[in-house]
Amino acid sequence: MSELSVNHLLGIKYLQKSDIDLIFNTADHFKEVINRPIKKVPSLRDITIANLFFENSTRTRLSFELAEKRLSADTINFSAASSSVKKGETLIDTVNNILSMKVDMVVMRHPNPGAGIFLSKHVKASIVNAGDGAHEHPTQALLDSYSIRERLGEVAGKNVVIVGDILHSRVALSNIFALKLQGANVKVCGPKTLIPKYIDSLDVEVETNLIKALEWCDVANMLRVQNERMDISYFPSTREYTQQFGLNKKILNSLNKEIIVMHPGPINRGVEITSDVADSDQAIILDQVQNGVAIRMAAIYLLASKIKQ
Amino acid sequence: MIRRIKKYLIFALRTFISTQYMSQKVLLTAKEVQIILQRLACQLVENHSDFSNTVLIGIQPRGIFLLNRLQEILEKEYQINDLKTGQLDITFYRDDFRRSDKPLEANKTKIDFVVEDKRVVFIDDVLYTGRSIRAALTAIQSFGRPKEIELLSFIDRRFSRHLPIQPDYNGRQVDAINEEKVKVNWKENEGEDIVYLISK
Numbered sequence: 490m491s492e493l494s495v496n497h498l499l500g501i502k503y504l505q506k507s508d509i510d511l512i513f514n515t516a517d518h519f520k521e522v523i524n525r526p527i528k529k530v531p532s533l534r535d536i537t538i539a540n541l542f543f544e545n546s547t548r549t550r551l552s553f554e555l556a557e558k559r560l561s562a563d564t565i566n567f568s569a570a571s572s573s574v575k576k577g578e579t580l581i582d583t584v585n586n587i588l589s590m591k592v593d594m595v596v597m598r599h600p601n602p603g604a605g606i607f608l609s610k611h612v613k614a615s616i617v618n619a620g621d622g623a624h625e626h627p628t629q630a631l632l633d634s635y636s637i638r639e640r641l642g643e644v645a646g647k648n649v650v651i652v653g654d655i656l657h658s659r660v661a662l663s664n665i666f667a668l669k670l671q672g673a674n675v676k677v678c679g680p681k682t683l684i685p686k687y688i689d690s691l692d693v694e695v696e697t698n699l700i701k702a703l704e705w706c707d708v709a710n711m712l713r714v715q716n717e718r719m720d721i722s723y724f725p726s727t728r729e730y731t732q733q734f735g736l737n738k739k740i741l742n743s744l745n746k747e748i749i750v751m752h753p754g755p756i757n758r759g760v761e762i763t764s765d766v767a768d769s770d771q772a773i774i775l776d777q778v779q780n781g782v783a784i785r786m787a788a789i790y791l792l793a794s795k796i797k798q
Numbered sequence: 799m800i801r802r803i804k805k806y807l808i809f810a811l812r813t814f815i816s817t818q819y820m821s822q823k824v825l826l827t828a829k830e831v832q833i834i835l836q837r838l839a840c841q842l843v844e845n846h847s848d849f850s851n852t853v854l855i856g857i858q859p860r861g862i863f864l865l866n867r868l869q870e871i872l873e874k875e876y877q878i879n880d881l882k883t884g885q886l887d888i889t890f891y892r893d894d895f896r897r898s899d900k901p902l903e904a905n906k907t908k909i910d911f912v913v914e915d916k917r918v919v920f921i922d923d924v925l926y927t928g929r930s931i932r933a934a935l936t937a938i939q940s941f942g943r944p945k946e947i948e949l950l951s952f953i954d955r956r957f958s959r960h961l962p963i964q965p966d967y968n969g970r971q972v973d974a975i976n977e978e979k980v981k982v983n984w985k986e987n988e989g990e991d992i993v994y995l996i997s998k
Contacts, residue, residue: 526942794896798897
């Protein structure tokens with residue numbers, strides 16, 4: 490197959506395994522492109538992409554913008570903090586105004602779950618979800634799986650544990666969908682208060698003992714505790730969280746095998762992982778960031794190829 | 799008995815379909831292909847001598863077979879052993895992105911050197927509209943500014959050009975109309991060296 494089955498990238502839930510394979514194979518080519526002396530291809534020179542960020546972002550916004558520029562697309566950037574959204578404009582109005590300036594694709598991050606899906610039903614543009622509340626963050630999950638594939642050869646059959654704040658994490662949900670779709674075994678690990686009630690419906694095992702989870706896994710994806718999404722206290726103190734669910738070099742060295750450590754960033758050094766773990770050879774955090782550009786180039790390129798002239 | 803009748807019916811049906819809808823004519827046999835390959839290799843040596851400042855770039859996907867065959871001859875018969883070769887995919891530089899009915903599928907690019915100030919020879923099996931070579935001219939710039947670029951094509955469909963692009967080394971010129979297709983088969987891929995002119 491050489492075409493995506495979807496017209497928007499709203500979540501991993503809506504993708505098929507063949508879509509993920511296609512994105513990965515295309516990303517392989519773009520990874521080669523971004524390592525050339527001139528890191529740019531002219532494919533999307535007649536495409537305009539609007540990056541709408543209604544929520545803070547550094548890594549994802551820069552990664553998307555770089556991917557778009559590497560593909561020669563024209564880009565416009567928008568952040569809610571300095572826009573008419575503050576004056577009471579609705580989401581559809583904001584986006585339709587931007588689209589009337591002949592924009593072909595919208596990359597959107599929004600604090601409300603399902604914002605991308607809602608938008609895809611009301612506007613004529615290809616929508617890429619760059620994170621919608623605690624729902625999905627498809628490109629992050631794709632780059633995580635791509636990084637596992639790059640390091641371990643394949644994702645199928647690998648044991649992956651996602652550690653930390655599962656309840657508030659869009660990265661966790663998208664990763665669970667992506668990993669399961671590719672045939673990996675997934676466990677989640679964290680304080681019971683930060684494990685969502687619906688976890689059983691995702692066919693994912695829960696482990697509350699970090700050491701046991703790490704002994705089982707090939708890959709540990711350490712998530713950040715999302716204090717900004719917590720309206721109540723989910724654990725007694727950060728210190729206690731770190732003692733029970735923080736990964737340090739001593740734990741990593743005590744394991745009977747060498748596991749891979751991932752983190753979607755931003756890292757709270759000393760909370761979910763210590764600096765010596767984050768900077769170790771077993772951590773592929775910076776590989777994830779580099780792969781993010783290639784994956785986003787692939788996703789945008791494949792979606793754009795479905796926008797016919 | 800039933801099996802023989804079935805086999806005969808399939809053969810008859812295939813023959814009927816091919817005569818009704820498609821016919822193919824042999825343009826070049828294996829022997830002729832080999833003679834042309836020898837000549838092209840010889841012409842390359844004539845112009846590039848020891849290839850010390852020359853790189854051969856095969857255009858993906860089908861230029862690679864031709865590149866490998868030429869490399870084999872250059873190494874065996876002209877003892878040019880440190881030949882620099884690369885594979886260039888032009889998918890992301892094509893001018894029919896979003897215009898083609900078929901999705902464009904990328905192939906691998908493998909150029910482990912910079913082409914700055916090098917003499918580059920593009921190698922492709924069929925030169926048709928010239929658009930692939932136009933894309934390749936843009937694509938190669940990502941690897942530096944070559945001193946010069948030449949084009950070697952095995953088949954030149956000379957009256958089908960959309961752009962002012964001509965080969966420097968030419969296997970065989972073919973006058974084919976747009977409805978016809980020229981297919982170059984290589985023994986490494988299709989089992990035998992043969993060139994067909996296929997009419998729909």
